[in-house]
Amino acid sequence: MTLRTVLCDRLGIEYPIVQSGMGGVAGPELAAEVSKAGGLGILGGLLKTADQLRDEIRQVRALTARPFGVNLWLHQELRPPVPAHAIADATLAQAQGVLNAFRARLGLPPSTARPAPPPDLIAEAFQVILDERAPVWSTIFGPPDRAMIDECHRRGIAVIAMVATAEDARTIVALGCDAVVAQGSEAGGHRATFAKPVSPETGAIGSMALIPQIVDAVSVPVIAAGGIADGRGLVAALALGAAGILMGTRFVATRESTAAEAWKKSLLERDGDSTTVTDVFTGLWARALRNRFTEEYRASGAPALPTLWQAAVARDISAEAIRAGDPDYVPMWSGQGVGLLxxxxGAGDVVETVVREARAALDALASRVRR
Ligand SMILES: Cc1cc2nc3c(=O)[nH]c(=O)nc-3n(C[C@H](O)[C@H](O)[C@H](O)COP(=O)(O)O)c2cc1C
Structure with a gap:
């Protein structure tokens, strides 16, 4: 059983398994290992300068001749980043008040400072993707501009965009995207709505319900994401009409991921009920392992700053927690599939195992269902 689908033909890959281009986690080693094993590895492009991204793309190419992708965040609040004057002094003071309690526990000095704004890097990163002719451009948020998609197509670059609703799927397909990632609300990391909804309830459709709705809504291959961590998940996604799967959390817990050790260890220890959807780490809704940071910040009632400003204001805390190996204050993005880890x-073993498990699950299905 080859497990080849239309997605494999479209992207030139052997198995319909895509690794999420996770910012801060998916570097050249992870992406190359996945691609070498026959899946599609994707480099995280978040907050990388043009030089860094070019260098990493070339590192992937030095490790494998197989197709790979590069991911960019296209959030409206990053194009350009929200300016410093848009954040009220009182809002900043409230956030710093809670964070100073965390700093005290970690032995860090208190701060009332306004952090440097998130850098404006999307245009230069996109130009590198074009210049280097990365085989696949993957996006979250957005939507991507039609002109950007056209530029990719002129160079033979396939475009895949992640969405959390059928309406957004129709929008990005009308713009010309080649495949859609349907992100169910079980997913780890950021909720893929174009703008931040007022509540984490909005755009929170579970994979089982979302995938067939998006399959029905669009004519391009659909890649299922959210809560999938093994071969049974791949078979289930195919049964729902998807042409492949994208996994994030499963690939965080691999040797090649650059996630902090305390985070990897927590993923192996915690169960499927350990996650929460929170905006306290970056300013956008994202699913992460619950820890003292998520729970105490939320309980304080302090607001979260806009997109990535919230990450910038707490950067000293996450850096120190990672250094000290203290999972209470590390942002540990995770999907509900954490209980399966x-x-x-190695990331290549993940691809091989998922393929093996999927074949076994298909065989088991055939023998379990009476005809
Ligand atoms: C640690 C982590 C970081 C992520 N970073 C990104 C990112 O930078 N860009 C992106 O498009 N998606 C990102 N995602 C979301 C994934 O693309 C995907 O929707 C999700 O991982 C699928 O659910 P799963 O984690 O249950 O496999 C990230 C996910 C995780 C777990």
Whole structure:
């Protein structure tokens, strides 16, 4: 059983398994290992300068001749980034008040400072993707501009965009995207709505319900994401009409991911009920492992600053927590599939295992269902 789907033909890959281009986690080693094993590895492009991104794309190419992708965040609040004057002094003071309690526990000095704004890097990163002719451009938020998609197509670059609703799927397909990632609300990391909804309830449709709705809504291959961490998930996604899967959390817990050790260890220890959807780490809704940071910040009632400003204002805290190996204050993005993780394999082994499990699940299905 080859497990080849239309997605494999479209992207030139052997298995319909895509690794999420996770900012801060998916570097050249992870992406190359996944691509070498026959899936599609994707480099995280978030907050990388043109030089860094070019260098990493070339590192992937030095490791494998197989197709790979590069991911960019296209959030409206980053194009350009929200300016400093848009953040009220009182809002900043409230945030710093809560963060100073965390700093005290970590032995850090208190701060009332306004952090440097998130850098404006999307245009230069996109130009690198074009210049280097990365085989696939993957996006979250947005939507991407039609002109950007056209530029990619002129160079033979396939475009895949992630969405959390059928309406957004129709929008990005009308713009010309080649495949859609349908992100169910079980997913780890950021909720893929174009703008931040007022509540985390909005755009929170579980994979089981979302995937067939998006399959029905669009004519391009649909890649299922959210809560999938093994071969049973791949078979389930195919049964719902998807042409492949994208996994994030499963690939965080691999040898090649650059996630902090305390985070990887927590993923192996915690169960499926350990996550929460919170905006306290970056300013946008995202699913992460609950820890003292998520719970105490939320309980304080302090607001979260706009997109990535919230990450910038707490950067000293996350850096110190990572250094000290203290999971209470590290942002540990995770999907609800965390309860399925019991080992820290190589990323290529993940692809091979999922393929093996999917074949076994298909065989088991055939023998379990009476005809
Ligand atoms: C640690 C982590 C970081 C992520 N960073 C990004 C990112 O930078 N860009 C992006 O498009 N998606 C990102 N995602 C979301 C994934 O693309 C995807 O929707 C999700 O991981 C799928 O659910 P799963 O984690 O249950 O596999 C991230 C996910 C995780 C877990």
């Amino acid at each position: 019991h080992s820290l394999p």
